[in-house]
Amino acid sequence: MYSNSTYHTLAIAGREVTVHTRTDYIDNRSRKKGRVFTSVPREMLDAVPRPSVDDFPHLDLPDIHTRRGEYPEVDKAWDRHNRALVKVWREWTTAALEQVFGEGKVHFSRKAGCACGCSPGFIASQVPWHTDVWVSVKE
Numbered sequence: 001m002y003s004n005s006t007y008h009t010l011a012i013a014g015r016e017v018t019v020h021t022r023t024d025y026i027d028n029r030s031r032k033k034g035r036v037f038t039s040v041p042r043e044m045l046d047a048v049p050r051p052s053v054d055d056f057p058h059l060d061l062p063d064i065h066t067r068r069g070e071y072p073e074v075d076k077a078w079d080r081h082n083r084a085l086v087k088v089w090r091e092w093t094t095a096a097l098e099q100v101f102g103e104g105k106v107h108f109s110r111k112a113g114c115a116c117g118c119s120p121g122f123i124a125s126q127v128p129w130h131t132d133v134w135v136s137v138k139e
């Protein structure tokens, strides 16, 4: 197996954004679509509102991290929070891919990087097969 990589530095919305790609040439017939893993400065994620026990005074929760299924309205609040985080990653991903690949559309997948769900990312059909892309928005 050998691989090829590229490195781009972009300016998006006044931020430096790096795009690193690595394509692995593997001798098999699998057709693995490109994957994109995006990181943004912590403060952008911290700016996304998080559920809090104060949002649910009637539930008298000891902790906002409840077991899924126990409090459906808390689950919904976490789902909203997670969608809002994905939106942040998606906006930067789309903008970066538009510049590098001419097309920004991507599909979020919790299992983009690993079947266990530990590395969520985006599946991108404009990215070459067998290529991983790391988009990094600088502080």
Ligand SMILES: [Zn+2]
Pocket (backbone or CB within 6 Å): 114, 115, 116, 117, 118, 119
């Ligand atoms: Zn995993």
